[in-house]
Amino acid sequence: MTPYEELDGVLTRLAREAREILGDTYVGTYVQGSFALGAGDLHSDCDFIIATTVLPSGAAEAGLRELHDEIPTREGLWTKEMEGSYADVASLRTVDGMGVPWLFCDHGLRELIWDTHCNTPHARWILRNRGIVVDGPPIASLVDEVPPEVLRDEMRAALPTVIDDIRAWASFDVAWTQRYAVSAVCRALYTIKTAEVESKRGALAWALDHLDPKWRPLIAQAMADRDLGWDPDQPPRPGSLDETFEFAASVGQVR
Template sequence: MLNPHPTRYAELNGVLHDLVTGAQEALGGSFVGAYLQGSFALGAGDLHSDCDFLVVVRERPDAEQEAALRELHHDLPHRDGHWNRHLEGSYAVADDLRTVDGLGREWLYADHGSDELIWSDHCNQPWAQWIMREHGITLVGPCPVDLVDPVPDDVLRDRARAGLATLTDDVLGWCPPSIAWCQRYLVVQACRSLYTVRTAQVASKRDALRWSMMHGDPRWRPLLQQVQADRDRGFDPADAPTSEAMDEARAFAAWVAAVA
């Protein structure tokens, strides 16, 4: 039975119902279950969040199933409403999802708000496995712990450290430094990576930011407070950061990489 109230947003619950029933129809017997991971699973989802999902499948979709899924995701973002444009997630092959041995294999992936599916390893990462197992919200299907084995601490820590080495270049390679949202995103991603290195767990953007304020070097507190206070500004291409704010973000990311 489909979970009728997986989030506190009635509209989003309706969009998830359409996503799941559409996926079930497209996949038939290959459908295993559907789940929320990401910020909503971590208890931090709000109107500024995307809604991260995983639909678990028995095997890679065949040509007919893939075509039906592409049609579903081409339609969803063009419907009236807010949340239909803020879905992000993948069709996870069950054997890949089970252990870290399957990390990095490509799944059909819907980028945030996109109406096209691509093959990507975006969601096939250790932090997604960890959130799915430890905090995943079941929309329909088996309990997440029956689908995902525990993620070893060293895998989480090593991936977080590796990502920090190129974090600034990676983020600003797709997110222009002329947009204030990108300055905030860089800071928050550094906080999340540091949290994972120190705890071998995964935190939401909000909670990682707060944790960094408490446990990080006090010199960065004004920057972290600025990022927290500006969250409600959302993504606005015309909203530019000050040069000082972007310089501080770059310096903070470099400091996190060094101490991690």
């Protein structure tokens, strides 16, 4: 499934435990995100979707909350790097289901919330086109193709506010956030151009070849520094933050 045996074990156990809790409403467990795109590494979280016939409620919801409160306490790296949602098949199938909150496990947290975080066109595209089956029926039987213009419109809408949107949940005093912002802009531009979704690393590589050469040093810096990982005490490289803001502003109205 993934390059990491330990992660495969975490995913297999999650599928088994979710099936036990959900009973007849369980459909299947799938990987999307960076691992589905072939770019997952030790700096990635693991994005999952567990499909259900109906949204969890009552005893099933309570059981899932108890499960995800306990998973990060288990030994190992990947038990603390899981992020995903429990999606009912009706709202998962097409983009008409966007706006429906799914029971969501945020990265590394223990309390599930109802959120639309995973209910997006790009998550559906990854799932449909690159998703990994952990357990359950083929993904194509659950998720329809995402219309190209829906993907493009999502990224066109995101670009003008990308910096403010990131600032709402991450501090730009940390180098990781600066690198994340550069890759987020490149991923948006890639989707607008191709109507497909690429990993952060893949989008940065594409941007090196396709964007204005003036941005190559910034993009190369974001690529090279990825292996530094998350360090809350590491500030951005001198000048990189202002250049990142300029980069985002310069492409903010791309059509």
